[in-house]
Amino acid sequence: MSEVMVDVRGLDVSFGSARVLRGVDLRLERGRTVGVVGESGSGKSTLAKVLVGTVRAASGTATVDGVDIVAADRRAMRAYRRRTQMIPQDPYSSLSPRRTIAQTLAEAVDPARGRVTRHEQLIAEWLVRVGLSADMMHRFPHEFSGGQRQRIAIARGLIIDPHLVIADEITSALDVSVQAQILDLLAGIKESLGVTMMFISHNLAVVQRVSDDVVVLYQGEVVEAGPVEQVYSDPQHWYTRRLLDADPGAPGFSLAS
């Protein structure tokens, strides 16, 4: 039943003398979502970059859908990258202002030619799926709000049915009410399509809304990992406890230091 999609073991990444990731382990089954939480400098974005193939690990293994991306050669990586999609953080800079939505989505389907006409049906389908309408496809990004743009970015990430989707802080630039809508959308898509996703965020409450599992990163190390409910209700590591206590919305939060 449960097939392992992502299997990261002992991953080390260094930039110069700085060790950014130290012996990171992460397992993700097909169709599940893992939340990666941590603060600035925790290495969560670097982990994402290793998985999309833009940062090379110094040692360790990272197998995604059977491909070991630490050992893979250039050609294998090129094929691999097509199947791992990243949804970027900022909806305002992630869409080219001079291309229509249809052109942007067509490029995801067919990077070389990017013809809209051939994929119009698929694009229309995806726009509806992310809560927009098909007749919007010939509009430009500036005609959309931040939340709508993020829906388009989600469609772009998922339209080719990737084996792994990495969402890097995709709601942190949005207003809270828009954030709630985007999280609902993601939860719905996950449910209906069985997407395998890595959801990176500094916000524990946001992670809880979409993730099945959670990994807590602190200074490049995984300090705690497990099902979200278990980790949140019974945190074992002091840093996890500290993160949970710092959430200002939590009952019992007080400013007495």
Added chain:
Amino acid sequence: MTESNPAAAVRVAGAPADRARTFAWNPGLVIGLVMLVVVALTAIIAPLVFGAQATGVGSDPGQSASAAHPLGTDTLGRDMLARTLVATQSTVLMALFATALSSVVGIALGIGVWLAPRRLRELGLRLIEFAVSYPTMLVAIIVAAILGQGVVQVVVAVAVANIAGFARLTANLAAKISASEYVTTARLMGVPVHRLALRHVLPNMAEPILILIAGAFSGALVEISGLSFIGLGAQSPAFDWGTLLNDGLSRIAVNPIVIVGPAVALTFTSLAALMVGDGLAAAANPRSNSTRARLVRAEGEPALVATEGDDVVLIADGITVTHGSTGRPLVSDVSFTIRRGEVLGIVGESGSGKSLTASVVARLLGEGLEASARRLELGGTDLIGRVSGRTLASKIGLVYQDPGTALNPALVLGSQLSDVLTIRLGFPRRGALGLLARAFEAVKLSDPEGRLRQHPHQLSGGMKQRAMIASAMSTKPDLLIADEPTTALDVTVQREVLSLLRRMNEQSGTAVLFISHDLGVVRALCDRVLVMKDGRIVERIDDVATLSEDTVEHPYTKQLLAATPVVAVPREARS
């Protein structure tokens, strides 16, 4: 060193760069375009109408201005006005060809350099920089001297001289655009690099390139005329403005009127091109010529009653902000008071007007906005009308969202954070630094004296924000305005900064106006909360302690509360 969270910076940065580009027509652009149309029409029509007059040898050579020849005649008796008008075609065409050639080759070179492997790219960039540092006229003369005389040679020479400018702009823009998320995303999706250039990079550099083309055309016009003037360009019997100038110069003492025609034509056309270029630049950046914001007194019945209690620090009655040119209301009739020692929160999403309201109170409203209020008083001082910088500096402290950008990276903390004390309040340097060191101590920064000599990059994000708070509190203000002060910080650091704000408020009694999008944060810190939406206060929450979806009235507040993500864990489970 903790880096600040860039995601958060985006949120409150306000209008995104590429939101609905409305083209801002401006007088300079219109006048320039009209002048260019005149030039173009002349270039087309003049040779047909005045062709014979311009080339036919006349009966009265070397004439000064007369009714028959308003600009005189040359040594062969040809009418100078007709010659000037007819020469428009050849001169403008030469300049156009030179500009087109240099822009096409320059852009191709720039893109080529950007596409090249790193080593080659850096070498290419160096070479381009080197080429740009030479004056274009000098390069044009050298190239023309090598190529020899003639129209084509001159056009090529001027084109070559201008290539470097286009190549540099293109390479720089390409580097900037390729760093944007839509290009990196496309690259990750496997879009081939030449497609990236055609689809994403080139279309997004249209504006600056257009502005450069207008400038380059003006330059090419002058350079071509210059080359013709020194005899390298059009050869008799062909002529352009440069050769006409040359002809006229030899007889400037006898018959000065003959150089007026080509001189005026050249000036007129290059001015037109420059005005179009400037106009395009202004249209691309419409904020550059807007007016400074004002705050005026509005008439009418006050909305606030019973505000005269002696512990009221700030009275704000009927704050209204409108967009200057469109008249669109941004903040509509917002009234509130803050008591001494109180923390008032304003919560709302982007576009709610919460930050604008705060900036009216601090008298820091941005350009192009108009504000009014029936009453705005801080600690008994009327803030409407003229208020000295000294008064504002001593009464209001400010803490901004992103401590990373609020501090100047080149200056040590001691010098930039004591500015308000020394410049606005007249403290001697030494005294100001002493005061700041004590303020650093109060916010629990270790080694306060040493910190004064440190640069911002030596502090983490949370320490920088504590230093900002210390500086803001160093003037012992009546009111501290904190606009999203923890949004750019990690949650654990946010907690420290919120605790600090709470403690400073309790110890000093300074009132705080706290702006945030996060109801959770506001609830944790504030005594009272105003909820804003679309420029209006939709709800006033006086009892924050019991705040829940059941105690609030307005549907929007309920919606905000429901949308605010909260870790859902029964606390009992975590003991």
